[in-house]
Amino acid sequence: MIPIKNFLTSTQTVKTTTQIFQNFFSSQIKSKENSKKQNEDIPIKPYFDKVLILKEQTINKTDSGIYIPDSIIKKVDRGKVVAVGEGRVNSKGIRGTLSVKKGDIVMLPHYGGDSIIYKGIEYLLFPETDLLGIFEK
Incomplete structure (x- = not known):
């Protein structure tokens, strides 16, 4: 027993x-x-036409748990806009408006942007003209 x-x-x-x-x-x-x-309350305010972005991580695992090699994944660099500047002032002294706003998901170029690390989280700072597009919801 x-x-x-x-x-x-x-x-x-x-x-x-x-x-x-x-x-x-x-x-x-x-x-x-x-x-x-932390991402929502970041105390960094970009100047002029700069946009602060939190880059999304690439998911390399299927729902069933299979890992996909980086060589197979077609990467689309995208990120969430965390903060935006007030816009660039033109030669007439008029401040232009930006096309992106906080919370937008944007398409990023593969290279470029300035890396900023705040509280262990990496952000990217781009001029608005370097962004490739906005993902519509």
């Missing part, structure tokens, strides 16, 4: 495993929420 003290039922094992996963994923979700709050 198996001693009852050392025997662990399958339902107890499932509960324990479920609790472990819930604790792990809830901490992951909280860290993502904190990083979102």
Whole structure:
């Protein structure tokens, strides 16, 4: 006979495993929420026609968990606009308006932009004219 003290039922094992996963994923979700709050409250205001962008990470894993090599992925560089400048002043002294606004998802060139690291998060600073387009929702 198996001693009852050392025997662990399958339902107890499932509960324990479920609790472990819930604790792990809830901490992951909280860290993502904190990083979102940091992104929204960034105290950097770009000058003139500059746009501050948080570049999106490329997903190289399918829904079923298979990793895709970088050589196969056709990368589209895109990012979320976090802050925008007030616009460039022309020769007549009139300030122009920008086409992008905070929260827009924009297409980025493969090269260029100035890298800014704030609280461990990398942002890119581009002139508005270097952006390739805006993704419509």
